[in-house]
Amino acid sequence: MNRPELIHGSGYLLIVVPPVLLALSAALTLPALPFVCLILVAPLLRLVFGDAPTQPHWSEPAASALEIVPMGGAIVFLASLAYAVWAIGRQDLEPQDWLQYGLSLWAVAIFSSCYAHELLHRPRAPVSRMLGRLVSGAMGYPLLEHEHREHHAHGVDVVEADWARTGESLWHYTGRRFKRVMHHAWEGDQLAAARNGHRLAGGLPLAVAATSLTAVLFYVAAGVPGLVMYAAVGLGVAWTMHAMTYVQHWGLGSDAAPDAWEGGYAWEDGCRLQAWLTLCISYHQAHHHRATVPYYRRELAPGSPRQPAGYVVLLFAAMVPPLWRLLMLPALEAWKRDPYRQESAGRRLICFTK
Numbered sequence: 001m002n003r004p005e006l007i008h009g010s011g012y013l014l015i016v017v018p019p020v021l022l023a024l025s026a027a028l029t030l031p032a033l034p035f036v037c038l039i040l041v042a043p044l045l046r047l048v049f050g051d052a053p054t055q056p057h058w059s060e061p062a063a064s065a066l067e068i069v070p071m072g073g074a075i076v077f078l079a080s081l082a083y084a085v086w087a088i089g090r091q092d093l094e095p096q097d098w099l100q101y102g103l104s105l106w107a108v109a110i111f112s113s114c115y116a117h118e119l120l121h122r123p124r125a126p127v128s129r130m131l132g133r134l135v136s137g138a139m140g141y142p143l144l145e146h147e148h149r150e151h152h153a154h155g156v157d158v159v160e161a162d163w164a165r166t167g168e169s170l171w172h173y174t175g176r177r178f179k180r181v182m183h184h185a186w187e188g189d190q191l192a193a194a195r196n197g198h199r200l201a202g203g204l205p206l207a208v209a210a211t212s213l214t215a216v217l218f219y220v221a222a223g224v225p226g227l228v229m230y231a232a233v234g235l236g237v238a239w240t241m242h243a244m245t246y247v248q249h250w251g252l253g254s255d256a257a258p259d260a261w262e263g264g265y266a267w268e269d270g271c272r273l274q275a276w277l278t279l280c281i282s283y284h285q286a287h288h289h290r291a292t293v294p295y296y297r298r299e300l301a302p303g304s305p306r307q308p309a310g311y312v313v314l315l316f317a318a319m320v321p322p323l324w325r326l327l328m329l330p331a332l333e334a335w336k337r338d339p340y341r342q343e344s345a346g347r348r349l350i351c352f353t354k
Contacts, residue, residue: 137210
């Protein structure tokens with residue numbers, strides 16, 4: 001393995017950091033540790049890491065090693081969650097401790113969804129898909145596979161809430177999308193199961209079983225407070241999955257871009273640390289164009305719209321619609337003027353595009 005392969009490839013091992021932080025927080029009784037590290041500190045590290053280079057030309061051994069990284073992340077997450085449930089159940093917690101543990105579990109689940117997503121995109125690898133379903137269920141959002149399947153199938157349709165309307169707020173969009181996903185989940189799973197030739201092959205039953213088992217474990221270990229916290233985290237994770245779809249596709253749907261159906265546009269960002277922690281899901285337009293390309297071979301799509309900040313910053317900015325428009329409207333206009341001459345945030349936290 002050459003030096004660029006070793007440096008860049010090793011960065012993808014950072015996906016185990018969120019679940020390890022969860023286990024450490026439970027072991028050391030530091031309930032806010034993962035939330036502080038992942039949500040407050042990690043975005044600041046863009047100042048250090050800057051943008052990622054192009055993907056190296058991976059050798060066969062390097063590619064083989066990177067292929068199993070998401071599976072390793074899934075196993076670490078499931079083991080860390082099981083340990084955290086046990087350790088939390090042995091602690092005498094105040095309401096503020098439950099709140100901090102809930103925020104931390106939410107943050108870890110959001111980052112863990114990235115390798116669940118990667119594993120669910122491997123149609124010829126049943127073990128990978130099984131792990132992806134287990135992770136999505138354990139993190140409290142068993143509809144992840146169904147939602148994502150529909151998301152790719154419907155493309156840029158703003159009516160079906162796969163892309164947000166340009167004038168739509170985050171709060172309106174997430175409510176509209178959540179209702180649609182819930183309404184079609186069972187039907188979509190039945191269709192997928194029929195295509196795969198077995199009633200359980202749609203993915204939803206296994207994911208729901210993982211959610212149910214995790215809920216039972218929280219109840220057995222920590223009683224009603226543990227169960228309530230897990231339920232709240234599940235709702236938070238579900239909302240955040242829809243919110244991230246808003247962040248990734250706002251302003252690029254069929255209501256705003258005349259060639260949206262052909263372009264399949266999505267906001268992209270080259271932040272190196274974010275690419276490592278999310279397995280390059282931030283190279284999002286490239287993912288929509290070629291969904292089966294593994295994360296370690298994904299590159300930013302030429303001419304794609306570029307985000308003025310990373311995912312965490314934009315997620316919280318989207319919660320305040322005037323702030324969201326302040327950040328995103330200039331970036332949207334810059335992309336429309338010249339898709340190939342946009343300014344990257346680089347080592348800055350926020351890039352104000354002129």
